Amino acid sequence: MTTIIALIPALPLLSFLILVLFGGKLSRRVAGWIGAGSIGIAALLTGIAGIVLINALPNVKSYSVVLWQWMQAGNLSANIAFSLDSLSLVFCFVITFVGFLIHIYSIGFMANDEGFTRFFAYMNLFVSSMLILVLADNILLMYLGWEGVGLCSYLLIGFWYKDPANGTAARKAFIITRIGDTAMIIGIFILFVSFGTFNIQELMQMAGAKWIAGSSIAVLTAALLLGGALGKSAQLPLQTWLPDAMAGPSPVSALIHAATMVTAGVYLIARTNVLFSLAPIVQTCIAGIGALTLLIAGFSALGQHDLKRILAYSTISQIGYMFLALGVGAYSGAIFHFMIHAFFKALLFLAAGVVIQVLDEEHDIFKMGGLRKKMPVVFWTFLIGSASLSALPLVTAGFYSKDAILWFAYSSNNGGMTLWLAGITGAFLTALYSFRMIFITFYGEAKTEPSFKVGRLMTVPLIILAVLSVIGGFIELPASMGNIHMFSDLIRNTLPTVVLKNVEQLEWVFQVISSLIALSGIYLAYRFYYLKPAFIDSFHRSRLNHFFEKGFEFDKLYDVVFVKPIVWLSEVDKKDFIDLLNISVANLAIRLNLILSIAQNGKLRWYLLSFAIGIAFILTLMLKQ
Amino acid sequence: MLTVPVETQLLFAGILFFLGLIGLLVRRNLVFMLMSIEIMFNSAGLVFIIAARQWNQPDGQVMFIFILAVTAVEVAIGLALILQVYHHFKTLDVDAIKKLHDNS
Numbered sequence: 001m002t003t004i005i006a007l008i009p010a011l012p013l014l015s016f017l018i019l020v021l022f023g024g025k026l027s028r029r030v031a032g033w034i035g036a037g038s039i040g041i042a043a044l045l046t047g048i049a050g051i052v053l054i055n056a057l058p059n060v061k062s063y064s065v066v067l068w069q070w071m072q073a074g075n076l077s078a079n080i081a082f083s084l085d086s087l088s089l090v091f092c093f094v095i096t097f098v099g100f101l102i103h104i105y106s107i108g109f110m111a112n113d114e115g116f117t118r119f120f121a122y123m124n125l126f127v128s129s130m131l132i133l134v135l136a137d138n139i140l141l142m143y144l145g146w147e148g149v150g151l152c153s154y155l156l157i158g159f160w161y162k163d164p165a166n167g168t169a170a171r172k173a174f175i176i177t178r179i180g181d182t183a184m185i186i187g188i189f190i191l192f193v194s195f196g197t198f199n200i201q202e203l204m205q206m207a208g209a210k211w212i213a214g215s216s217i218a219v220l221t222a223a224l225l226l227g228g229a230l231g232k233s234a235q236l237p238l239q240t241w242l243p244d245a246m247a248g249p250s251p252v253s254a255l256i257h258a259a260t261m262v263t264a265g266v267y268l269i270a271r272t273n274v275l276f277s278l279a280p281i282v283q284t285c286i287a288g289i290g291a292l293t294l295l296i297a298g299f300s301a302l303g304q305h306d307l308k309r310i311l312a313y314s315t316i317s318q319i320g321y322m323f324l325a326l327g328v329g330a331y332s333g334a335i336f337h338f339m340i341h342a343f344f345k346a347l348l349f350l351a352a353g354v355v356i357q358v359l360d361e362e363h364d365i366f367k368m369g370g371l372r373k374k375m376p377v378v379f380w381t382f383l384i385g386s387a388s389l390s391a392l393p394l395v396t397a398g399f400y401s402k403d404a405i406l407w408f409a410y411s412s413n414n415g416g417m418t419l420w421l422a423g424i425t426g427a428f429l430t431a432l433y434s435f436r437m438i439f440i441t442f443y444g445e446a447k448t449e450p451s452f453k454v455g456r457l458m459t460v461p462l463i464i465l466a467v468l469s470v471i472g473g474f475i476e477l478p479a480s481m482g483n484i485h486m487f488s489d490l491i492r493n494t495l496p497t498v499v500l501k502n503v504e505q506l507e508w509v510f511q512v513i514s515s516l517i518a519l520s521g522i523y524l525a526y527r528f529y530y531l532k533p534a535f536i537d538s539f540h541r542s543r544l545n546h547f548f549e550k551g552f553e554f555d556k557l558y559d560v561v562f563v564k565p566i567v568w569l570s571e572v573d574k575k576d577f578i579d580l581l582n583i584s585v586a587n588l589a590i591r592l593n594l595i596l597s598i599a600q601n602g603k604l605r606w607y608l609l610s611f612a613i614g615i616a617f618i619l620t621l622m623l624k625q
Numbered sequence: 626m627l628t629v630p631v632e633t634q635l636l637f638a639g640i641l642f643f644l645g646l647i648g649l650l651v652r653r654n655l656v657f658m659l660m661s662i663e664i665m666f667n668s669a670g671l672v673f674i675i676a677a678r679q680w681n682q683p684d685g686q687v688m689f690i691f692i693l694a695v696t697a698v699e700v701a702i703g704l705a706l707i708l709q710v711y712h713h714f715k716t717l718d719v720d721a722i723k724k725l726h727d728n729s
Contacts, residue, residue: 498688601723602722602723602724603718603719603720603723604720604722604723605650605653605719605720607647608649609650612646612650
């Protein structure tokens with residue numbers, strides 16, 4: 001068992017090394033299958049490990065393996081050690097399994113790209129880092145994985161580096177997440193200074209035992225860790241990088257910016273939930289940030305023209321739901337939504353990738369249309385993904401996961417009417433923008449002709465993900481219908497269960513309301529974007545739509561508040577005292593150079609005369625002695 | 626046999642050397658500069674001969690033969706260089722040949 005756990009992150013790392021060292025000598029076919037195959041085997045191993053762990057539960061909560069000591073300095077020591085419990089199992093499953101499907105798809109998607117092996121090398125490094133992140137036994141190793149995925153995200157957003165805009169997007173993503181990472185590492189240092197260990201389990205036990213709930217140090221640490229989570233998960237106020245991150249290839253968006261990396265923040269908060277329960281203010285903040293983010297991102301998605309940017313805002317919005325669930329203490333709800341979201345959002349991104357590639361890199365949905373008949377497989381899978389995203393009642397997995405969050409947002413101890421209202425408004429927006437996408441892209445008259453037919457390598461992953469987006473929900477049914485809770489039973493072994501405040505079970509009323517809201521969103525999308533009344537065009541030209549399209553102008557705001565003052569200050573600061581000192585040294589050197597360079601005039605006789613004078617001088621000196 | 630005091634001999638060699646040096650500094654034609662160098666070489670050789678005679682040792686004369694050989698080689702290379710310079714710059718004026726000077 002311990003070998004299996006160690007092999008799960010090691011295999012992708014090994015294949016990364018092979019591709020980096022020998023990538024030039026391998027044929028594309030071999031490189032692709034090494035890249036995808038290593039993830040496939042890791043997925044298989046995760047499956048085996050999962051079966052072993054689930055059979056051992058609840059007697060054995062987790063399996064740990066210490067590989068070697070990583071560093072030792074004074075009382076600071078950290079191991080390369082992994083620990084598999086039910087929470088990391090769910091994450092591992094999504095990373096390896098969805099990751100495997102995305103890798104298979106990428107073999108087809110990237111087939112004609114010149115950076116084929118480089119792409120698979122980066123992707124494998126990403127999967128390896130992400131697995132280290134979720135399997136890490138101590139928080140320092142987790143931080144290693146955390147930075148590793150950040151690096152891979154940077155490399156893959158800027159994958160097509162010949163366009164400078166992609167490089168800018170990559171740097172933006174890296175810098176903005178770095179703001180959060182800095183907060184997080186300070187939080188980690190506070191934890192280490194307080195308890196003298198990096199081991200997550202020990203840390204949580206000691207924090208629970210030693211820190212008083214609501215004490216300032218607990219609040220500070222929780223807030224700092226939350227900062228890291230906000231940056232990585234693109235939540236308010238650090239959300240601006242994710243829409244620009246769509247510059248990367250579509251499989252990257254599917255794997256990193258939808259299914260796995262952006263949910264690392266959710267994982268971090270779930271993993272350190274003890275800290276957050278010690279800091280109720282911070283936990284309330286998480287719920288508030290989640291609710292606000294899901295609304296803002298929902299409105300922004302409504303104003304986008306670019307197919308992938310719609311999905312990017314939708315991802316921000318769905319992670320907002322996860323944060324909302326974390327904030328009200330419904331951990332299993334958040335993790336469940338993470339898993340289902342990974343299925344349908346990866347599906348949507350991959351399908352969008354097919355659409356964009358087939359239409360010769362056309363991103364604008366208003367230049368698409370009528371694709372329903374031309375690409376039936378893509379249409380049906382995209383429809384299923386969108387239905388799951390907009391939580392179509394009863395038949396889709398998204399309904400069960402989102403409905404659970406909405407219910408807990410109202411009924412849990414920390415929840416309330418406001419959070420529920422925000423969530424339900426977000427659900428309405430989600431349905432509206434999802435089906436806006438469907439109606440504009442796949443219905444209406446055709447504007448651009450597909451240039452080729454997609455191969456089976458790309459469609460089969462879509463179909464598998466579409467199936468999962470439907471049946472994935474049936475492992476966790478609410479109390480009012482079916483009452484199956486396999487998933488929350490699994491998660492309960494690691495994370496605390498949600499505390500409900502309302503005794504009366506009115507869950508079905510809320511379910512009916514949210515179903516009606518989702519259906520009305522879809523109906524409105526049909527009215528607005530299929531029947532196309534006149535006012536929709538005027539709305540598209542309105543200033544409000546422009547405001548939505550720019551994502552509530554956060555970029556402009558940050559430009560005015562942070563970028564411009566810093567640029568101004570550095571302009572002013574160019575000539576301060578210390579700089580003058582440095583400049584004067586340089587000036588002195590230039591002056592001396594000017595004086596001495598007179599001597600080097602290229603005149604041979606001038607040199608000879610200097611020789612003669614020099615010799616005469618030396619001889620005179622010698623005679624004097 | 627007429628004996629000239631050794632100081633006079635050395636003075637003669639010194640005058641010869643300075644004539645060469647002045648020629649080297651004053652002349653602008655490369656061929657004449659090469660000839661001035663030859664004069665300086667010979668003045669140095671003359672000092673060796675004077676020393677050999679003074680102490681009745683053959684070493685100085687041996688040394689002069691060496692100097693002659695070196696001079697011959699030097700002239701060969703020098704003339705070849707002058708030919709190349711002329712070929713390249715179409716002039717033998719050293720002041721016109723100053724491509725190595727600093728631009729500033």
